[in-house]
Amino acid sequence: MSALVRTEKLSLAFGGVVAADAIDFELQAGERLAVIGANGAGKTTFINIVTGFLKPTSGRIFIDGKDVTALDPRRIVRLGVGRSFQLPQLFLEHTVRQCLELAIVGKAGRLGFFRSLSAQADQKEIDHTMELVGLRERADDLASSLPEGQRKLLDVAMALTLRPKLLIMDEPTSGVASEDKHDLMAAVMRALSEREVTSWFVEHDVDIVTQYATRVAAWISGKIAADGPPDQVLADPTVKREVLGVA
Amino acid sequence: MSTNLVRTMVVIGALAFLGLGLSLPWLKTPAIFVLSYGLAALGVVVMLRGGQISFGHAMYACIAGYTVAFLQRAHPELDGLVLIIAGMVVATLAGGIIGVFVVRYRAIFFGMLNLALSMVLFSLLAKMYEISGGTDGLRIDRPTLAGITFDRSGYESALLIGSLVAAIFCGWLVQRYFRSAAGEALAGIKTNEARLEYLGLSARRILWSGYVISAALVGLSGALFALVQGLVTPEMGYWLRSGEFVFIAILGGSVHAIGAFMGAIVFTVIKLGAAAFLTGVWQMLLGITLIVVILAAPTGIAGLLRIGTRRAPEGGAR
Numbered sequence: 001m002s003a004l005v006r007t008e009k010l011s012l013a014f015g016g017v018v019a020a021d022a023i024d025f026e027l028q029a030g031e032r033l034a035v036i037g038a039n040g041a042g043k044t045t046f047i048n049i050v051t052g053f054l055k056p057t058s059g060r061i062f063i064d065g066k067d068v069t070a071l072d073p074r075r076i077v078r079l080g081v082g083r084s085f086q087l088p089q090l091f092l093e094h095t096v097r098q099c100l101e102l103a104i105v106g107k108a109g110r111l112g113f114f115r116s117l118s119a120q121a122d123q124k125e126i127d128h129t130m131e132l133v134g135l136r137e138r139a140d141d142l143a144s145s146l147p148e149g150q151r152k153l154l155d156v157a158m159a160l161t162l163r164p165k166l167l168i169m170d171e172p173t174s175g176v177a178s179e180d181k182h183d184l185m186a187a188v189m190r191a192l193s194e195r196e197v198t199s200w201f202v203e204h205d206v207d208i209v210t211q212y213a214t215r216v217a218a219w220i221s222g223k224i225a226a227d228g229p230p231d232q233v234l235a236d237p238t239v240k241r242e243v244l245g246v247a
Numbered sequence: 248m249s250t251n252l253v254r255t256m257v258v259i260g261a262l263a264f265l266g267l268g269l270s271l272p273w274l275k276t277p278a279i280f281v282l283s284y285g286l287a288a289l290g291v292v293v294m295l296r297g298g299q300i301s302f303g304h305a306m307y308a309c310i311a312g313y314t315v316a317f318l319q320r321a322h323p324e325l326d327g328l329v330l331i332i333a334g335m336v337v338a339t340l341a342g343g344i345i346g347v348f349v350v351r352y353r354a355i356f357f358g359m360l361n362l363a364l365s366m367v368l369f370s371l372l373a374k375m376y377e378i379s380g381g382t383d384g385l386r387i388d389r390p391t392l393a394g395i396t397f398d399r400s401g402y403e404s405a406l407l408i409g410s411l412v413a414a415i416f417c418g419w420l421v422q423r424y425f426r427s428a429a430g431e432a433l434a435g436i437k438t439n440e441a442r443l444e445y446l447g448l449s450a451r452r453i454l455w456s457g458y459v460i461s462a463a464l465v466g467l468s469g470a471l472f473a474l475v476q477g478l479v480t481p482e483m484g485y486w487l488r489s490g491e492f493v494f495i496a497i498l499g500g501s502v503h504a505i506g507a508f509m510g511a512i513v514f515t516v517i518k519l520g521a522a523a524f525l526t527g528v529w530q531m532l533l534g535i536t537l538i539v540v541i542l543a544a545p546t547g548i549a550g551l552l553r554i555g556t557r558r559a560p561e562g563g564a565r
Binding site: 101 | 423427442443444446447448453456
């Protein structure tokens, strides 16, 4: 069985700065991968390359065995790869419900010009998604009025509405108060489990990583320095020194 | 509440237009101009919904106007309704072709590229005297309307009624479009184009659709304008005319289709009123009005009246 995501010698350089250095990577369906690394290690750049936002200098990317190296984000999304962002990417002048309606209609790929958006979208599916991530009470509030934690949830919910095979989340708990981080991750993971979505998330909080990941990959200077079960990677001396900042 | 308010305003406005226009003959032409400008501003509003401002959309009015003039020269027997539809169709096709190119750009580049194209058209029309009549333009004879030959007064009355029907119908259609998936996605370009792409949607295609709709609306406006004025000149596509459309769109606001017509009414009243009573300073009055609107009511007159709120009503279904 081919990997859900596979990269071969994936590289990207910005001038003299090598953000991705010949990365060979595989992600199997069902895994919960946590990516850790210091700021500037190339974690987000790698996500940007895999999701088509940045084009690699060299190397290839495969989703479900299909070569997607030259595809743009839109086409990669259609192959079942959803994404949430470090800074939530929302439609700030739309309500929570409308954001999800746009996502669900976008998934169908047909934008009607006459029927209202709400009539075109599957409201049951939207209600269920809001219930899953705990946004039901905020359905009719503008996205711009949400606090950061709920913005993150909405960002994830929009990606989930696409019914992806894989959800890539870039720092889902950053900017969220530490006492709310676990609630947020619990809500997200509950939704992912229900829909059997493979996940890959960038995270700095070791507690979150150990609690929710089945595999950890540590990024250092555009390379994967360690990759494996959480206890093994987090105990790696290089990871401890370079990523976790402990002796 | 908002919907009822809009309906009431449309009914009152339509009755006022018909009543005043038909009882005061000198008001017919200004009333048709208001509706024509409103339709053009509605086209600009469509672009504003997507966060883009075009400073060259008058070119589509110009294209439609010259289509009417050229067609009538070639086929003098053509009915006015056929000429209007033909003008609108050609402007829409032009919008479709030009749109493929301009929707690659955003913000100031989008605005200036449209302006540049409109000025190329203006220059061509002004220089190609043998074909376009140069800066003198081309005269348009009064055609039949729906097969009926009218005298001047009847012709203007028929055009007024036709323009009013077109304005209400287009306003309704555009408002439906704003609330549709395509229209809401267009509004999504304004706040987060990247997210649209990550939902599997093409922001460029969405903007192109909006651009073509806006060209069609401005084209309809231009065809009506040409018929009521009986003359087309390159001035129809000049950048100042585009600026007036943008002015009206901002004045009326982009939160609801009705804003474009509110803006057109206020614009025309100020322009004609000031030109009559404060000769020489009407531009200053318009400028002051725009400053007041931007500072006090950035969502325009329609926004000030709380028409077209972005928050969904009870139950979320709209």
